Amino acid sequence: MRFHIIRALFVKEVRRHLANRGGLALAGLLVVAALLLSIFNPTQVDAGAGGGDLVGGVHHCFVEYAAETPFVKGLKDRVPPALKAQVVFREVPPHLLSSPLAYSPGTAAIRVVESDRDGRRLTFDVWHPPGDPGAMAPYEQWFFRTARDILRGRVTASPPTAATRDDDLWAVEEVFRRLHDEAPAAVPAVDIKRNGLGAKPLDIRSAVATALVVFALYFTCCYLLPTLNCEERERGVLLAQALSPASPAEIVAAKFLFYPVAGLGLAAALAGIYNPAVLGTLFFWLALLALACGFLGVGMTVSTLAKTQRSAFMGSMCYLMSVSLLLFVCSQSGVPLLPQLAIETHGPKILHAAMTRGVEPKHWLNLLAAFGLGAGWMTLAGWLFRRRGWQ
Numbered sequence: 001m002r003f004h005i006i007r008a009l010f011v012k013e014v015r016r017h018l019a020n021r022g023g024l025a026l027a028g029l030l031v032v033a034a035l036l037l038s039i040f041n042p043t044q045v046d047a048g049a050g051g052g053d054l055v056g057g058v059h060h061c062f063v064e065y066a067a068e069t070p071f072v073k074g075l076k077d078r079v080p081p082a083l084k085a086q087v088v089f090r091e092v093p094p095h096l097l098s099s100p101l102a103y104s105p106g107t108a109a110i111r112v113v114e115s116d117r118d119g120r121r122l123t124f125d126v127w128h129p130p131g132d133p134g135a136m137a138p139y140e141q142w143f144f145r146t147a148r149d150i151l152r153g154r155v156t157a158s159p160p161t162a163a164t165r166d167d168d169l170w171a172v173e174e175v176f177r178r179l180h181d182e183a184p185a186a187v188p189a190v191d192i193k194r195n196g197l198g199a200k201p202l203d204i205r206s207a208v209a210t211a212l213v214v215f216a217l218y219f220t221c222c223y224l225l226p227t228l229n230c231e232e233r234e235r236g237v238l239l240a241q242a243l244s245p246a247s248p249a250e251i252v253a254a255k256f257l258f259y260p261v262a263g264l265g266l267a268a269a270l271a272g273i274y275n276p277a278v279l280g281t282l283f284f285w286l287a288l289l290a291l292a293c294g295f296l297g298v299g300m301t302v303s304t305l306a307k308t309q310r311s312a313f314m315g316s317m318c319y320l321m322s323v324s325l326l327l328f329v330c331s332q333s334g335v336p337l338l339p340q341l342a343i344e345t346h347g348p349k350i351l352h353a354a355m356t357r358g359v360e361p362k363h364w365l366n367l368l369a370a371f372g373l374g375a376g377w378m379t380l381a382g383w384l385f386r387r388r389g390w391q
Contacts (some may be wrong), residue, residue: 004331005246007252016228023224027266028215028228037208058129061087061139062109066094069114074150075143083142089099103127108136110143117226122147145170153389182331209274210352213267220263220301221295222319225255226312229303251385257298260292275355277306283356291351304384342376343377346370 018024061083065072068091079087097111109126125148128136146172177192232241267288269280278284298319305310305376323344330339339345348368353363 002190003252006252006254006257009241009246013254026219027216029217030212030266030270031273034209034270035214037212039207039325049139049384051228058106058108058135058139060107060209062103062107063087063112063143064092064109065089065112066092066097066114071114071147071150072112073264074153075112078146078149083138087139087142097125100125108139110136110139114183151331178189202338204354206274206356209271210348210355212270212274213351213355214348216267216270217288217292217295217321221292221341222264222299223301223313224315225299226303226306226316227229227309229255229294229300230306230309230312234308242252259299260289262294263292263295264288271351271355272298281354281357283350283359283363286367287347287354289351289368290367290374291343291347293374294347294370294377297379300381301377301384304381313338340369341373342371343360343373346373380383 063072063075065267072089076089092111097113097302101109110126111123111127113123113125124143126133126136126140173190178188180187180189220260221248268279273283299316302315302319303312306315323342327339327342327344329335346369350366350370353359
């Protein structure tokens with residue numbers, strides 16, 4: 001291969017994409033999305049604790065009251081760190097506590113009404129989103145347990161064991177304990193335990209960031225490459241390159257150099273905006289390279305089989321839909337081996353592990369599988385291009 005010819009072809013690809021305003025606009029939108037994901041993170045609170053899995057569809061819960069009594073002050077002092085950014089206390093005129101109020105989407109309220117006459121009655125009024133009472137579950141769990149503990153503190157002879165439990169089974173356990181206290185000879189003592197599975201819960205924010213990185217590689221290698229390559233075929237540019245001193249291997253080499261570099265640069269920028277520390281890890285760059293090789297091979301295969309720019313676009317979309325349906329059907333039907341033949345099975349896993357600093361030995365096996373599938377796709381793409389790429 002001759003370096004000066006590859007360099008000329010590489011510069012040609014750069015200039016073509018700089019003139020493609022649609023591609024530049026979509027790349028800019030991906031960067032903006034990554035910036036918004038990094039800046040506006042409502043689930044991030046002090047010390048990096050996230051409440052996204054806790055708050056569901058309600059991002060702010062108002063605790064409304066007519067006057068700040070010792071009970072309300074006790075509630076303020078016992079808001080857990082995971083809910084401090086979401087629980088907002090506000091004083092409301094007494095005549096409004098009994099009337100409906102308009103709350104903006106994503107907000108709800110718990111009203112505390114204390115009797116004005118004897119102070120012996122408390123009313124808790126929960127206002128949840130229409131048709132979704134479960135969205136208030138984490139707030140109700142905190143509120144009712146804290147209210148119980150505050151009222152229990154007024155009783156000198158209260159057993160302290162009930163207040164030590166901090167999960168959603170405190171009320172159930174207390175019911176069994178009171179039943180045992182009433183008839184200890186007939187009812188055994190009941191202890192309730194809850195154990196989590198070994199798998200880590202999925203962080204929506206990191207999953208969205210991983211999806212942006214994967215889409216950046218797919219957009220560059222599986223969409224731009226086939227459509228612009230078929231545009232060259234329709235305009236006769238690809239045939240002119242074939243008649244030039246450039247060999248088919250040099251034409252393929254230039255494309256193999258440009259598209260992975262562009263895709264890797266955009267994907268690295270998105271990942272760096274989400275988590276700058278990930279750019280200093282070797283596994284992240286290996287994962288990017290493996291996925292870029294696989295998508296590049298897929299894009300070159302589509303571009304050699306498609307005749308027109310429209311068919312190239314449809315081929316890319318058909319590939320995306322067919323692989324998505326295949327992985328979905330296999331996961332629902334319990335097919336164990338077939339999904340392992342798709343690079344989309346391994347790529348998101350290794351990228352997510354790298355971006356969340358959760359790399360385990362199994363992810364290295366996924367990385368090797370991704371490199372193997374990427375090498376297979378690139379070999380197939382190179383063979384097809386040599387046979388019919390400029391036709």
